[in-house]
Amino acid sequence: MTKYKLEYLWLDGYTPTPNLRGKTQIKEFDSFPTLEQLPMWGFDGSSTKQAEGGSSDCMLKPVRHFPDSTRKNGILVMCEVMMPDGVTPHASNKRATIIDDDNTWFGFEQEYFFYKDGRPLGFPTAGYPAPQGPYYCGAGYSNVGSIARQIVEEHLDLCLDAGINHEGINAEVAKGQWEFQIFGKGSKKAADEMWVARYLLQRLCEKYEIDVEYHCKPLGDTDWNGSGMHANFSTEHLRTVGGKEYFEKLMAAFKDNIADHIAVYGPDNHMRLTGKHETAAIDQFSYGIADRGASIRVPHSFANNGYKGYLEDRRPNSQGDPYQIASQILKTIASVQMEASMSEAAA
Incomplete structure (x- = not known):
């Protein structure tokens, strides 16, 4: 088993321009993980203008991942921000609602x-x-x-x-x-x-x-x-x-x-x-x-x-x-x- 440094990245709730945020967690895998193996992870949305302090939980849903050559066993994990249920996209999560077409x-x-x-x-x-x-x-x-x-x-x-x-x-x-x-x-x-x-x-x-x-x-x-x-x-x-x-x-x-x-x-x-x-x-x-x-x-x-x-x-x-x-x-x-x-x- 290898310990991987997973840098979870997301867009915060600042307007009119969101900022990139990132935090690291360590997980063990037999080899470079698939996207499906990467767990959802919570964060304090009250610190990123995505929740109130009295109910601050938000969730990060991995949607893409990339090798990170700046770190030994590093992985960059692009995420969508979800509500605490892990299913409903957060209002700041534009990626979840945009039109997409692989042929464009x-x-x-x-x-x-x-x-x-x-x-x-x-x-x-x-x-x-x-x-x-x-x-x-x-x-x-x-x-x-x-x-x-x-x-x-x-x-x-x-x-x-x-x-x-x-x-x-x-x-x-x-x-x-x-x-x-x-x-x-x-x-x-x-x-x-x-x-x-x-x-x-x-x-x-x-x-x-x-x-x-x-x-x-x-x-x-x-x-x-x-x-x-x-x-x-x-x-x-x-x-x-x-x-x-x-x-x-x-x-x-x-x-x-x-x-x-x-x-x-x-x-x-x-x-x-x-x-x-x-x-x-x-x-x-x-x-x-x-x-x-x-x-x-x-x-x-x-x-x-x-x-x-x-x-x-x-x-x-x-x-x-x-x-x-x-x-x-x-x-x-x-x-x-x-x-x-x-x-x-x-x-």
């Missing part, structure tokens, strides 16, 4: 800033560094410093060790800003892996005494880019059938549902979606081929392939909940597909 693929581009001493990593004590320009995908100490690349490389390795479908990293437009990409088939799978990747990054940064800033516009109304979490998506229909007529109906549905999308695309998005810094205005909808300032960017490969492939929603922001973002995209797509199915049936 999501690729999230997580942008963020490294922060130290209250300012982005590499910023001078007072004022600002040289203007944006050389930092994006840059190299050299003056552009990326001496620590950031070390962190992102370590984070990449940790994600790959865990079996997370991490697809790449790059320095971003602003000083101290970086990005990593996660791909998954289905809302829950893609979002699970994004949340665990976020956790690994935050935990890694502890030893460097650096914070991860996910706010979508941490530098406020300045000429410095904000951070997004662009959501690339593709349904089986988009990949195999597509067509300009279907695409235009899909874009019309996205336009009709602006408010529903913005509601779950992350807080403070009005600070970021201003129509500047390669963003669309928050109250408008647009799409365009290779247009980074549109709500939906249409890749050349999509248009050149008979309007088939994937699309990129550029409005989700860096502190958004990927569960809700993916689910809302699926809702809008489903409304178009349902209409198409009804038309076919009537014919």
Whole structure:
């Protein structure tokens, strides 16, 4: 028998942005356990804004698990929060209620800033560094410093060790800003892996005494880019059938549902979606081929392939909940597909 360190992870009840929480328990298994072997576990919900002190019990239900290479015999256990009966999802448990479809693929581009001493990593004590320009995908100490690349490389390795479908990293437009990409088939799978990747990054940064800033516009109304979490998506229909007529109906549905999308695309998005810094205005909808300032960017490969492939929603922001973002995209797509199915049936 081997003693395993199980790090149970969950999203707390803070709004508008939940925080990741984690605690460890030790369990013995003959070998690396299956998900079904991992027990439910309780926690004090009154300390996470998920219960009152007089009735504080909440339960953690394991839903995904990953090897944790930072610990000997370590396992990361992503959980849903349940009520004390262990059956009823807690009100903060968005994962339990979202739309999911394994045939819908999501690729999230997580942008963020490294922060130290209250300012982005590499910023001078007072004022600002040289203007944006050389930092994006840059190299050299003056552009990326001496620590950031070390962190992102370590984070990449940790994600790959865990079996997370991490697809790449790059320095971003602003000083101290970086990005990593996660791909998954289905809302829950893609979002699970994004949340665990976020956790690994935050935990890694502890030893460097650096914070991860996910706010979508941490530098406020300045000429410095904000951070997004662009959501690339593709349904089986988009990949195999597509067509300009279907695409235009899909874009019309996205336009009709602006408010529903913005509601779950992350807080403070009005600070970021201003129509500047390669963003669309928050109250408008647009799409365009290779247009980074549109709500939906249409890749050349999509248009050149008979309007088939994937699309990129550029409005989700860096502190958004990927569960809700993916689910809302699926809702809008489903409304178009349902209409198409009804038309076919009537014919």
